[in-house]
Amino acid sequence: MGNKREHVKITSEQKPGFLERLSETSGGMLIGLGTFAFAFYLLFTNEGRALKTARSLDEGLSVVVPLDNIQSILRENDRKLVHLSGALKTSKPLYDPSYGLSIRAVKLKRHVEMYQWVEHEDSKEYEENGEVKKETRYTYNTEWKSELVNSRNFDREIGHKNPSAMAVESFTAVAPDVQVGAYFLSKDLVDKIDNFKQMSLSRLEDPHADVIRSGDYFFHSENPRRPEVGDLRVSFFYAGLSADVPYVGPVDMVTIIARQQGDRLASYQTKSGDVLQILHPGELSVEEVFQKEHAGNSMKTWGLRGAGWLAMFVGISLMTRIFHTLVDWFPVVRDLVNIGLKAFAFCLATSLSLLTISAGWLFYRPLWAILIGLLAAVPIVIARSRVPPKKQQ
Template structure:
């Protein structure tokens, strides 16, 4: 590692720590707003026992209801003669294409650091076009420029009891399942091959070539007369018995919940709180890793100064590792405390006290006895 690399790492470390702190602050703000939104919604939610009639006195209010998904007709892709009773249906199109990967190796030669790049090519099924014109060996690895047919999604007009699901609510149905296909006249006229419920534009699906296309269908939300899905919903009852997002003016946040199965509104809010906590800790972990890596880059300049002294280098490396872990943990705790200072002052003060321990120990060591 040269001096320029150490200085560059020092600058990148500062930037990364700043970005990580901003990310942590955003995460705490998001967690606080979500927690307060769920608490506010719980206090205002009305649980409906009769979903066969949409009473006008509930218009504009947050309601909870449970029922089965109802659609009036199946979703169809007329191009291939595919029909399925579901709330959502999507056509997934993939093309067999060249994929480029590269491996970079750094080595020293004549006192200079050089890079050697090796390119590797493989063939894979991809849902998006890969532009082979940017390949290092584009002449020998060419991909088609377009798909013969595009991705597409269909959505049904869906009801639960007498209530109509809004488009945003339908989007929450994401438990996709593969649609089983059978050969029909439309597929026969297209001249395609059907194998394991997948449509192939290929001479041999078991040995595909670049440019071959395969199509499969996925659906979400069983509906109709056969085994319709039962769902639990928390939403705002609008005019016309449509279920839309609840808006909190105080928090400037929206809430719209749909869970598969039967669940009370207390159970649904409890699950959302748990999900919020898990997501918050995952993001905190990402933020901590960002600050830790940032401090490593920041302190690499110190490693450069002792790079040629093996014994001291090992001692400094171990000391810096421990220091970076402590600093990353302290900065993360400090940032979390700032995010909760207004809403949970006692917890925030406790976190600030813990975060300040390393700095107080440093100050204490510098005070002459």
């Protein structure tokens, strides 16, 4: 963190009237309706996707052929799903001639950052003399950023101006041919090699007179310890080491499950509907690979379920916001209604989410779908049990 400056700006406007707030709430209801509909789509399709993926993985496990010798290609395995582990191999090193750097790896990434002004905004609203006032505190810091920060959008650009371009660009070089044993990897498999590690630059010389190496960075700066706005620093990362490199590490091992197509490894289309093309770092057995894939599928499924429930909760909250607006003039009533609406949105979102999930399972596992459907009634039953019964006349 470098320099820090700040200033405060206060703006005011008349407190919006009832009709104006009602109009804003109506717009929020339309957004809520769209969010509500999207939640149904997300939850329903997620269940079908999860079950299709699980079945495709089970199908893959039942037909996969382990390859014991990866140095020779067996034609009888052509078009079959195969499993193999081995060291990554590339035909030639990757270079960055601008900095005199090379490495035998699948990918080499040049990461460029510029020292720039960054604006941070913190606002709060309050009422005073019948007006709604907004106090905004703008803070300006100098930071290393890999993206260009457009200072024209700042509240106060004077004294906080950033350059409009970087003299050096970030880029990623990818080896043209990547092999494991005698097999060449498809582009999709190469894309999965993304476990980047930062390169140590301690044994390299300064590439130019105007570039200074400090730590694991090359600085385009007169004084790296006291950078100025517009200065650059460059770091390098590699993924998929394809040769033993002193002071870096041994060659990277990977495990692949894909379709053998001649001397290439490509995607395998399952009868269940999914495409299998799997790559994991390290040497793993067939069972370990499929366990990892099932765990990843389960994590993604629960993540999307949570996102679907949240979208439904937000959608219902926005659609019922109008009741909060109608009683906005009465603080005590407003607070009670707000609590009631949140409880209503929580219960309804939970019930409808469970019903949507059960509908997604109906075609695949009817018994589970019925059980989940029954579970969907629980929040409503709990909510009704808390309502006091009417007194006998």
